[in-house]
Amino acid sequence: MPTLSFSDATLEAMREEMRRDPTVFLMGEDIAKQGGIFGQFKGLPQEFGFDRVRDTPISEAALVGAGVGAALTGCRPVVDMHFADFITCAMDEVVNQAAKLRYMFGEQCVVPMTLRAPDGITKSAGSQHSQALESWFVHTPGLEVVVPADAEDAKGLLKAAIRSDNPTLYFEHKALFPQRGPVPDGDDFVVPIGKAKTMREGSDVAILTYGITVGRAMEAAALLEADGIDATVVNLRSVWPLDYDAIADAAARTHRVVVAHEAVRVGGVGAEIAAWIGEHCFDDLDAPVARLGAAHVPVPFAPVLQEAMYPKAPMIADAARRLARREL
């Protein structure tokens, strides 16, 4: 299997889908001439032209609004949000238009729009350029929300998002773009939306996570192994639809569950998952479900502060250890 960077994996997905379907086009700030702030669009305008890969004015509300309008009328637009934080500048378009039109209009239309949203904490970008906002959209019926963890997910989930007839938010962590990993090639490789992937099987504790935190959970699992604790790591891949079967299965097999993400813990996707496990796997649990997420503060600028406020491998391992030792 060829190895690609996460960024190139998204490029390959774009290329394949744009070749496959002439109605797929791409718009965003600084994506065409520059190739995107993370190089994730390099070469696309050269192959597909500057009409299908458009640099835009700084007009997020218009980009998403126009994305919805184009999706309603026969296109499959991909809109780059530049930073996920700027979805807030187009929130009505995402929540009151994209998510609701199909239902409100009695299924007369589909809204096959993809929003690419680079997110997450890295390099002291500060409070307004570091958020992970997926939880809002899980709470918004009508949207699909996917969060790739590695290069394989990056390609397969992006292709699935573009092919989906539902408006799909694709949250790609800024720190993942340079990371390399194996990626199945071929047009047909798609990661199905709504299905989780078990990255590692272990019987003592299950770590349920997604996005960049999957890698941190795998590191944690290695630390745990050294202590003789055998951990399952589940990469959810989609946070809506959620793969509740995979979640229930992991809970049933390990009886101890850690849910972890980089987004703020309070009101995060982990709350939905932990609450659901509590409802549906009550008798399976030997210990409380431990939820890990960012502290309840904006993301600070100073590196020492930034690194102190979200879960990394040692924190995940520590939580799993306490569960395994029934210290929770």
Add this chain to the structure above:
Amino acid sequence: MPTLSFSDATLEAMREEMRRDPTVFLMGEDIAKQGGIFGQFKGLPQEFGFDRVRDTPISEAALVGAGVGAALTGCRPVVDMHFADFITCAMDEVVNQAAKLRYMFGEQCVVPMTLRAPDGITKSAGSQHSQALESWFVHTPGLEVVVPADAEDAKGLLKAAIRSDNPTLYFEHKALFPQRGPVPDGDDFVVPIGKAKTMREGSDVAILTYGITVGRAMEAAALLEADGIDATVVNLRSVWPLDYDAIADAAARTHRVVVAHEAVRVGGVGAEIAAWIGEHCFDDLDAPVARLGAAHVPVPFAPVLQEAMYPKAPMIADAARRLARREL
């Protein structure tokens, strides 16, 4: 104690706070000449002038942005969002500005702004005028979020919101405005943000809820009483800060908990509460925490559909009954 409508209780709160503090002012669409679409601003411009009670253009982003700017510079603005659904039109201003400035700027400033947001399902207002969005803001550090359940809360929480030095979202359910209830009078009556109120004590099951669902939970408690099931009903009043002490206490005393709200169940505030109970009250629970909320769809127009998709008294009672009978 005098009896007031919920709407008049908010009026009394505005009047008292505007008399008390000349920096309190009010802006929103159709609030001054008309007195607000629910009559909740009637008479205020006559007493305080059209400078302190302003009709505005349809410019939600500017209203909230200007609210933040005024709050940073010595005023206590109250901004009416017309319908909570339109917070989406000012989401950057709420999330990236109001919520973050104090932290980002190293506590140089406070943001004493109140957003009034009439929300909820009523009268076939349809998908774009019926949402309950509080969960997004619980997930957004830097904000306070309060949800009055009755006329007493309406007055006391609005006064507390206006006096708070933090940006506070005040979600008032459209269907509550005409409802009457006793309201302590006097300037000093304030409902403290972050403290829940136990509406009813019962040992068999606890119903944790807020806003309009408190009344539905009280109806449910009456139905349960007929079956010999004795229910506690907790009105959370604030969803951030949450009164976790009251939550833990209710769980410890009843061992069976229902969490209910009108907002979409998936990813709702109920998920945070149920997850938290699972973490902190694991050994207290005799049954899973049952979560009730709106179905995972936009709010439909047809009355028969609208009435079918959110929790009301019979649904709450049924969930509590199953818990009491250990059928969950």
Add this chain to the structure above:
Amino acid sequence: MTDVLTPPPSRARRELGIALLRTMIRIRVLEEGIEKHFLAGEIPGFAHLSIGQEAVAAGTCANLRADDSIASTHRGHGHTLAKGTPMRAMVAELFARATGVCKGKGGSMHIADFSVGMLGANGVVAGGFGLVAGAALSAQQRKTDQVAVCFFGDGATNRGPFHENLNLCAVWNLPAIFVLENNKYASTTSTAETMKIADVAVRADGYGIPAVVVDGFDAFAVYDALGAAVARARSGGGPTFVECKTYRARGHFIGDPERYRQKAEVEDVMSASDPIVRLQATLGEALSPDDFERIWREARAEFDDAVAFARSSPSPEKSEAFFGAYAGDRDASDAVHRIEERERAAFLPFAPELGSGSHGGAH
């Protein structure tokens, strides 16, 4: 034959005038009927009437093909009817029936008809700008000669999406046409309170979009302005801004106390400018009193039939509430179906008043 190939303008004009008049009268009859049935409690939700503004909807849509798109507003009955949606489908929708054009899920404020390119009324003021920019962008991407028209009010021009989308359409030279119905009020606020300009059209200069201001009570004037704008857009000439000076003869919504204006103001405007009276006068003897009466009779008959159809139509099945948010949510082989099915299963058991969780399902 020859006169069919090259009809004398006067005659073509007359036929056009009669067609416009018929559309306007159908809108008037529809909305007076909506008002009556709303007050009678047969129509739930909110309803906003465009009585007084019919010439804009009629004059605009007469220039459009079924495959052209329009985006409408909360005040969209006229646009919808003029674009070609049958009254039956509209009235059934407003009556919240399963036979409505949106299956009873949209209602007046969210009515749409994709079969005629009507992308929807919108409960969000200025919600249509993005949809139209996108429909125009879609036409450009797909290399068709379709155009997209956005109807919007004066109040909507104070929202950010107006600004962003007009600029985007200008920069990309999109086949979009912006039809402003300046009816002097946004709910309770007059334009004098919310902007310091006489003609909103000056804002188009800020985007480099050509603008015209027309008498919105004059159906021919609207028709001609849109004719030019549509021709420009179809031939790759880019967007046009058309400001139609008009007036809302009814309250902002049915039941509006109208504290913000005098009754006399309304009467003065309508007695001077009722667009139907205007057009009838313009047509003069080209239209006999009998023909004029027949148009009204036919419109009333059409509306009565639509009401009968709506009344005899069923309400949606309760279980329909749980379907339609997602493509795939009726398809058992789809992941979306699986999770939404699970959501229903989690919801319904607690709703005894809805019966068992088993009802509904794919159908």
Add this chain to the structure above:
Amino acid sequence: MTDVLTPPPSRARRELGIALLRTMIRIRVLEEGIEKHFLAGEIPGFAHLSIGQEAVAAGTCANLRADDSIASTHRGHGHTLAKGTPMRAMVAELFARATGVCKGKGGSMHIADFSVGMLGANGVVAGGFGLVAGAALSAQQRKTDQVAVCFFGDGATNRGPFHENLNLCAVWNLPAIFVLENNKYASTTSTAETMKIADVAVRADGYGIPAVVVDGFDAFAVYDALGAAVARARSGGGPTFVECKTYRARGHFIGDPERYRQKAEVEDVMSASDPIVRLQATLGEALSPDDFERIWREARAEFDDAVAFARSSPSPEKSEAFFGAYAGDRDASDAVHRIEERERAAFLPFAPELGSGSHGGAH
């Protein structure tokens, strides 16, 4: 004495010119230093330089009082320094030190100094419009004669908040001044690609706001335009729009590959228009070469001192990450404190690398 009461314009002008020049040179030295230390890895995050645009910051802020407000952008070093923030507090902030003006929590993109009315750089393009509209509204509500100035770029004028806030300020006649730094580019896009107008100033007509276009390389021209605008605003005359034609001599951010323009373009503009060279020339012999050199020397000494201060300053305590989001979160008697304390308690035990959950707390 008399010449103090009525100084000959030439002399006042000369002193003003030297003051403006000093501010511009301090900004230039500060930003060249930031560039150097950023590339040396001493400054984390993003940094956007305003080299070439110094005349706008200097000419604007020279008209303002400490109790007037400004809102800045991601490119805010010049505005911040010109409004009066000490270099030490700025450099320490960029170096992420506890002694920074924002305690190291903001950095270059979110630097603010409320002690001098600097309401913050903003990581969100167009984030400043609302803050300025609000500060101006606050002055009107509190009946002071304060004014508020918004700095923003050409790209920001394509966002909705530009439109909504300018209209709001016009309608309410607020003491707000909008200073556009039109540097021809928004990141990689030139104004030619993102708007079809020559002067952004025409957009002000859409709000009924008077506008002027000035040479943004000429500090006196900016100073005079702002002088008139500030006088208008202070005396209740309402908002003014000032478009300053300028240029960004460095990349969009430090490290920008600058694929969107030719090096020659940059060199041509700067050799013709460097605002510091320009002002020195305007002053002629009014400023001796020695005095000119002294200004540079003093500025460099000030910067070196600021760097030494920053380097010798501590990083923030880790525990500081958990404080400051809420008023009351250090006050044990406050409900906010109780819940945020609980949040820390829920977070820290799992973070052994942060030590026990006990650290931090009210201080």
